[in-house]
Structures are given as structure tokens and as C-alpha cells.
Amino acid sequence: MDPFSKHVLRCIALLMGQKGILKMALYRTLTTAATLALSLLCAGTGYAQMDDKYQPNAESKKYPEGSAIERRVRMAAIAANPAYTRTFDLSALPDYVPEERPTGTLRLCGNNYIGDSPLGGWWKDAFEKYQPGIKIEYNLQTAATAIPCLGFGLADIGITHEPSFYDYLSYQRLRGHAPTGITILTGSYDVVGWQNNMVIVVNKANPITQVSMTQLDGIFGAQRAGGWIGTTWHPELARGPEKDIRHWGQLGLTGEWTNRPINTYGYSLRYATALEFSDKVLHSTDKWNENLLGFGNYNKADGKTYLEADQIVDHVRDDPNAIAYVRFHPKFPTDVKILDVGATDAGPFIHYSMESLQNHTYPLWGGQSFWIDIEPGKKVDPKIREFIRFVLSKQGQELLEKDGKYLPLDAATVQEGLKKLL
Secondary structure (H helix, E strand, O other): OOHHHHHHHHHHHHHHOOHHHHHHHOOOOOOHHHHHHHHHHOOOOOOOOOOHHHOOOOOHHHOOOOOHHHHHHHOHHHHHOOOOOOOOOOOOOOOOOOOOOOOEEEEEEEOHHHHHOHHHHHHHHHHHHHOOOEEEEEEOOOHHHHHHHHHOOOOOEEEEOOOOHHHHHHHHHHHOOOOEEEEEEEOOOOOOOOOOOEEEEEEOOOOOOEEEHHHHHHHHEOOEOOEEEOOEEEHHHOEOHHHOOOEHHHHOOOHHHOOOEOEEEEEOOOOHHHHHHHHHHOOOOOOEOOOOEEEOOEEOOOOOEEOHHHHHHHHHHHOOOEEEEEEOOOOOOOOEEEOEEEOOOOOOEEOOOHHHHHOOOOOOOOEEEEEEOOOOOOOOOHHHHHHHHHHHOHHHHHHHHHHOOOEOOOHHHHHHHHHOOO
16 A cells, blocks of 8 residues: 555544554555545644644744745744754864954855854854954845855855755856855754754664665666766766665565565655755766655645655655655654665764764765855955854854754864865
8 A cells, every 4th residue: 555545544543543444444455536535634634743843833924934034933932042052072173363354344145044043143243353354244034045145246155055056057157167165064963944964764664774875876866877066967977777776685685575665755856955865865966766755845734834854754654665865853753763874885884863963974964055256266355264264163163062053063074164265
């Protein structure tokens, strides 16, 4: 039986309080008409429910759904308070010592979560004490505007994740070269919105415990003619259908699992999460497993949003053959299994944790970057350079840690960023 029909039957059973109905019906197939009819009754259900604090509230409903102000109001309580209080050893990070004393206004555009939380204000206040000749000006409505603002000269720094293909392409058309990205933070462990990171999950009954990035390519990807790096096509990233992984036996499972099909679940391919997964695993291609089911948010009959992450987990719970990528979040269900992930088939295979994210040993870690314009052969504007040096410093990362949602960087990533400013 398909996962959607199982979900319908499960919620009917829960509503009726008759577990026997589920046990008996799981071995039968619903007709399409019956499934659709019963789904109307179940439209208000969903048993993998993320914390209600992420749902629209009375105040946020006063504003257009999906607008920057609606999101800001809805997430205000989360933005104002730390989600974690633990500290990391940041002693290997450089102290900020001004190297130049430029003057003028520094404009930043993009990621609203930095402005919605205290972090943006803390960075501004602390930096302006070091550099009183520089005034920080924020326009932090949404990460979606970061690269366009930079490309049109409306900002000196754009704050966002890896740009989309068309962000890169439009920037190339406008400026004649690609924007330069410098990672400034690690995404959150479980705070939705603050780029909570991805985990790989399977059904609890599945005996598998780990998977490599190459195997994930085989599972979620398909034959391809090449891959993208920015706006440059690389045919050497091609792979054939012989590397497809479509049965659990190909991952070393035996017995009854040998010939079981692998069913894949994830986000609608229009979401940034799907693009991030493709960038990290599929070499930025659009060639996905032909049986992938992708999900998007929608509003249920009770007015609550049935989040794509909840839908994904519900399907994995109901389908013994399932595997999915999904963002980890508060109240993450314990009745699905999270796999350890290895950068190579040889491992090591890393467990998802706050520590493995912060030290970047977890292969699927993600972060946010400052995107800047560096013309070939020219140096970085001193105002930009000094602010980035501050954010990458121990002082800047300690403020990020104090904010308690994003995670600070490790020393190696900081040094990689500083090299781009030379």
C-alpha cells in the first residue's frame, strides 16, 4: 500500500480509536476515490507535528501570509531568545585588531534572521566601537534579496546561503564575474529558519545504520551527463546508471532486505533545501531518482501548516523501504532512525550532533556566507574587509554563540575565509 493511503488509514484509526481497523486495512488497497474521500476527513491531522511555536499566531495573521513582516512577527519569540546555552572552545580563532581605519557607510542586505534576532544589532554595536568611522546599515528582509542587492550595487555585502543557478547567472551578466562567498557561521542544530541542518532518516525497522555521500548520490541521484560548479558545466562529474542504488541489498543488507526497493522522500525540488542537497550530494544536477516524492507546506483544515518536514517523516514512518533527507527540528520524532553519514565509503561515519556540526566533521553541514564583489585584480574594499575580519574573529563568533541559534565556526573555516580577503 502506498504511504499516503497508509497515512489516511492511520489517522482514521486514530480518530475512531480502533487500532484493529489499521491492522486489518494495512494489507488491503484503497481505491483512489476512497482514498481521496477519506483524506478530506484526515485533512486536519498529521502525527509528526513540529512545535506549535513555528505555526502562524494571532498577531502574525494580521499580515499577508509569507511576507517578511508576517514571518518576523511569527518568529519573534524564537528570534529573541537563545535556543542553546552551551559554549564552544573558540580560543583558536583570531582576536579582532583593526588593520585599517576606513570611513563611510557599509550596507548589508539579505538574511532576515540575523536582523530579527539580537545578533545583527550586537555585531553592529561592537564593530562600530572598534571602527567609529564606519556606520553599519542593514536591509535584512529576506535572504532571497542578497545576491540581487549586491549585483545591482544596492549593498556592499549580501547575506545568504549558496546562491541559486540564476542568482549566479544574473550576477555574472551584471558584473562579468561571480560573487565571492565567505562562510561566516554554521547553520543551527534544530532551530527552524536559522538553517537547521539536514539528516538522513529511514524507517525504524531498517537495520542500516550508516550511509556515505557517494551512496546518497546513488540512492537519490540518477545517470547524468555532468554537473555544475557555479555557472560552469563539468562533464567530468558525469556518472552512468550502473551507479544507481535502487535496492537495499546494494547497501549491504541481506535476507529479506536484499531485493527490497528503496523509496526516496524529500523536499519539493523548488525549495532551497532540495537545491542545497543537490549541491552537496548530486553535484548540483537536476537528475534525481525517478521515484522521489517531494513535499511542500500546505494549510490544513484546522488552519495549521502541515510542514514539509512533518510530511516527510510521516511517510518514512509508514514505509519500511523509505529513506529521506529532512531538516532536523525541535521535537524530532524518535520513531524514525537517523543514519550516520560518511564523506567517503571508507568513513568515518559521523553522528549528527551539535558538536559534529560546529566542527564541520558532519558531511552535510551547511552555513551562511557574506557574499561580496571582488573585481579581478582588485583588492577588497577596506570597510568590507574590516567588518568580515570582525565577524570571523573570536569576538564576532562569541556574539553569535551568545545569540544561541546559529553555531560558531571552527578555526579551519575561519582561516579559509580570511585568505579570500588578502
